[in-house]
Amino acid sequence: MFRNREIRQFAVWFALITAASCAVGFAVRPAAGILALVSALAFGTAFYVFTNARYRSIARITDQIDLVLHNADHTFISESDEGELSILQSEITKMTLRIREQNDALKKEKTHLADSLADIAHQLRTPLTSANLILSLLKNNPEKAERMALMRETEELFIQMDWLITSLLKLSRLDAGIIVFQREPTDVDRLIRSALHPFLISMELHNIQVQTDIPEGISVFGDSDWLSEAVQNILKNCMESTGDNGRIQIACEDNLLFTQITVRDSGAGFAKEDLPHVFDRLYRGANANASGYGIGLALCKSIIIRQGGTITAKNHPQGGALFTIRFPK
CATH class of the missing domain: 1.20.58 (Methane Monooxygenase Hydroxylase; Chain G, domain 1)
Structure with missing residues (x-):
């Protein structure tokens, strides 16, 4: 004293x-x-x-x-009988618990970041290894036709890596909350046509039929560009699932409670063990040979949820995958 x-x-x-x-x-x-x-x-x-x-x-x-x-x-500071010290102890306890919670959250985030970086490195390593192997074949292959085929395959690998990196950057920007979505009426028919446009040539080459049932005059509130990005990722997943000579059906329903957009493909659907993890980031399915990177559907869900909507995925009773997007009124 x-x-x-x-x-x-x-x-x-x-x-x-x-x-x-x-x-x-x-x-x-x-x-x-x-x-x-x-x-x-x-x-x-x-x-x-x-x-x-x-x-x-x-x-x-x-x-x-x-x-x-x-x-x-x-984690607890015992209370005091004195007025001023009791108030001080209470505030210190609150501050301490808050700091401990933030510290635990940072540790979890650090672990998640480390796991994500490891997964991303693995995802990028696969096409890079393939590209390196193709370059070795190009060096030792004198045949012009085979060299052109190998070059086209290399170009596809770099396109895949570009898409992967771009999608990861979009996800990180969404997670950081630095993207401001526009809230404006978006015509659903125009939205679907905009999302389909980049895939029309590929669909024609693979003979994939697209059927749409979208009544005129239906709109949702949201950012049209980002909503188109979300639908494109669903369509990309459906195209990979349905394969050649497949079929994709897109429908829209509007009622007093919500506006609903459904996308169904004619593929094999989801494995039972994959259904709970369809929208998990970097999840590629229980099948070791599953295609894709596990980024597209995670990005799609992040876009939809941040604009007030919901998205679910399940197997259709008649076969194939069924994606359902809802925007409440």
Whole structure:
């Protein structure tokens, strides 16, 4: 307690005032001097007891804070009976718990980031290894036709890597919350046509039929460009699933509660163990030979949810995968 300079200064001044009061009291009358001395001793004793108890409480709080900072199992600071210290302890406890929660969240995020980076590195390593092998074949292959085929295959690999990196960047921007979506009426028919446009040539080459049933005048509120991006990722998944000579059906339904867009393909559908993880990032399915990178559908879900919608995936009773997007009114 007396290590505090203010307490030492107070003690010196108190001693000087007490000595002066006693001297004046004894000079006037011995009884007055004795009364001044007794009063000073009583006041000094009360002050010492009260201040010492407060310092012990502060020391106890300090020890508990030290435990909280260095002991992961100790997260609570015991309450004090005193008003000001009780309030202080309560606020410190809240702050400590909040810091501990943030620290745990940062550890989880760090682990998730490390796992994601490892998965991304693995995803990129596969096409890079294939490209390196093709380049070796190009170096030792004199046939022009075969060299052209290998070059086309290399170009496709680089296109895949470009798509993967672009999608990962979009996901990271969405996660960071730096993208501001436009909230404006978007015509569903125009949205679907915009999403289909990049795939028309590929669909024609693979003889994939597209059937649409979209009534006129139906619209949803959202960012048309990003919604088109979401639908494109669904269509890409359906095209990979249905293969050559497949069929994709797109329909829209509007009622008082929500606007619903459904996309169904004629492929094999989802494996039972894959259904809970369809929209998980970097999940490629239980089948080791599953195509894709596990990015497209995760990006699609992130876009839809951040614009107030919902998306689900299941197997259609008559076969194939069925994606359902809903935007509440």
